[in-house]
Amino acid sequence: MNYDDDYGETFAQYDTSPKANIIPILSWDFHYELLNELKKYSFDLKRIQQIAHHFKWDTTDLKIKTRLQEEVIVITNLEQKIVFASNGILKMTGYKEAEILGKKPKTFQGPQTSLTDLKEIRTAIKKQKPFEKTIVNYKKNGELYNCKITCFPVFNLNKEITHFIAFEKVA
Template structure:
């Protein structure tokens, strides 16, 4: 074997390992970018966001922030994997974009009531992906108040529930 062949054999790394590394680096970049955007919103509207634990929750959940008219102003990058929609496709729309015929009107009314009362809620609803596929979405919704105690936004931590 020549010297060049020995070097090639010794330094070879399976391409798959680079793929995993690249994928992980992209996940970390996305999480950092998402956290930065939430921090910007938090700072702009003077939230006390310590209790929201966004950094930890971003690891496992999709974060959606709406204004007081329930128009989406932010969605973490995980929204694409969960729903098929990109953030840009849903900005300015309401969460109704994810609802359809199998979405429980009773559950939606319970969520509306919690929003009107400005209290946290936890519900699982049947939502629809961009391709029309139905999925169970566990939503932990929280009203967000600014430092003066005024309602500013609503934040939802969402996760697709896997069917048994």
């Protein structure tokens, strides 16, 4: 009995459609990786939309869908405590979101972070103004990285500030 012939005949019985999608077994790891990234993106986007809906934000100008693909999104409340961090935070900082929720962004700062830059950031936050800065931050393991931060105050439909949203990436 020739198993190769039996397999070929059986396969031919069930694979008569020219539309069959055949993916080489070597590509499954790439497919899985892409699928995993899409799931994370979708999950983050849904959570941000839930926060926006709850606080009645107008997010049109923020371009969240586009920016979420390239940047880490961190949302803080008015006390500057982190209430959301997108999945990219782990790759960028080494911290899981659960480890930084309720903490302030100063968690990522250290001795080489410019005090002048930090003062300018605090001033922009107090004045409820957008800002863009590149500062030295620290990963969980102590490694330094330059972090480009673009931050906006977020207002509800009554024009009251509720949060700050920061788009961050390694510079």
